[in-house]
Amino acid sequence: MRSPLALVRDAQPDAAHNEGTYDTLEYLVGVNLARLRAERQLSLDALARASGVSRAMLAQVESARSVPSIKVLCKVAAALKVSVSAFLRRHAVNGFEHLPAERAPRLVSADGRYSARALYPDGQPAAAEFHELRIAPLHTEVGVRRPPGTTVNLVVSEGTLEVSVHDRRQLLATGDAIVFDADQPHSLRNPGDTEARVFRVTLNAETPPRWDVPAAAGTAVSAGTDEAVAAQPA
Template structure:
């Protein structure tokens, strides 16, 4: 019984996973069916969830209970299989998928983006939410992109790679004529806000 209770002390992991997915307590409550006050108590270590509650939290985080409890981890290697990628919300001709696992303490995230001709990853009304000090590396696989960063425009072609300060206002645009595909790695900032 002590082993199960120790295993269910998952508060810091739940919080790290929730924050990595950019979810508020209220968001996770809606996704999991576990109340926000209960989630807050779990995250702070004030209570250990039952197995049923832990399973609901795992589902809200798009994980199995085994993944949440780290029962299926085989050491320091974590593999995200092709069918296990997390899709970001597709909108305005921009679709993306996160290729890295939602692990606590992970300092970088790899994502694959597809932009339709004329589409953009965001703009003035949709700034990136990267923490201060973040860096981004983007590699254009196919097509052409314009990186618009802090008022400057940079044309990128297939095979080009760019590195920049991701905490500056920026977005990618596809000038066309066809779709553009690129990989992006965002690393966490050295400075904390």
């Protein structure tokens, strides 16, 4: 009997899975199903009995010959005790992914007074971005304008923060939060005498590339902005 891991390697039944097509839905679901089954040391027959999905169907899914319906995926997910999303991911495939702080890359400004650490898997395109920001006392960080429809949600974990959007300013104390449209000129200033720690969630706009704000539109990018920082280890 072939192992599930062998099925992962062989989940390319014909030329339909040659170079350039490994990101197809069939391949992604098949590889994840085979891996999850192998981790649980379940045979196809055992998984078929647990899920109520036929062995033949499971074999077709694992070999990337068939894309299962949502109903079938729900049955298999329940039997494997994972989310349906686990079959569609290239990360957090067991429903979670540990991101150790000591291995997380940080974006640090040239003067070292501002840093941003991504709190989501590196290199993964995301509709939402989650960052931890650290801002030195009396430092002002000019924000990078994003496409229209992009929103930013900030919450202050430690210290104080002054957020400027156009000519309006809002002072935030520890625990305070603010939401604003990120296509506007904005900046973050730490008015206190201790480092400010802030968590930022950016909800990216679902707009075509033509909405990107051009650099010539008057957006100032200082040496301390997100686009001017260099990656450094945590």
